Amino acid sequence: MFRFDQLIRPSMTVREVRRRFPQTVAVFERIGCREACYDCAVEVVARRGGLSPAEVVDELNRAAFEAGREPDSR
Numbered sequence: 001m002f003r004f005d006q007l008i009r010p011s012m013t014v015r016e017v018r019r020r021f022p023q024t025v026a027v028f029e030r031i032g033c034r035e036a037c038y039d040c041a042v043e044v045v046a047r048r049g050g051l052s053p054a055e056v057v058d059e060l061n062r063a064a065f066e067a068g069r070e071p072d073s074r
Contacts, residue, residue, distance in 0.1 A: 008060045010043035010053045017042060021064035031056060 008017050008024070015038040017024055028045075037045050046056040 008042065008057055008064060010046075010057050011041050013041055014038045014045055017060060017064075021060070024060045024063045027056075027059050027063050 008021065014028060014033055018028065018038070031046070031049050031051060033045050033049075037048075040048075042057060042060065043053040046053040
């Protein structure tokens with residue numbers, strides 16, 4: 001089981017999320033996140049794409065935790 005403080009948050013950078021949760025890469029690809037945006041916050045990337053930051057964060061968390069995988073602690 002994951003802890004609340006392990007969830008992906010809108011303020012986290014794309015690079016941080018991709019590193020800790022490799023299973024989220026497909027979500028970033030689907031929303032059109034480019035490498036130039038990797039140091040941007042997830043919230044910024046979502047808004048630039050005309051998407052709801054809350055919905056993107058929810059999708060990222062589902063991808064990260066759907067199999068019950070613990071995040072990479074590195």
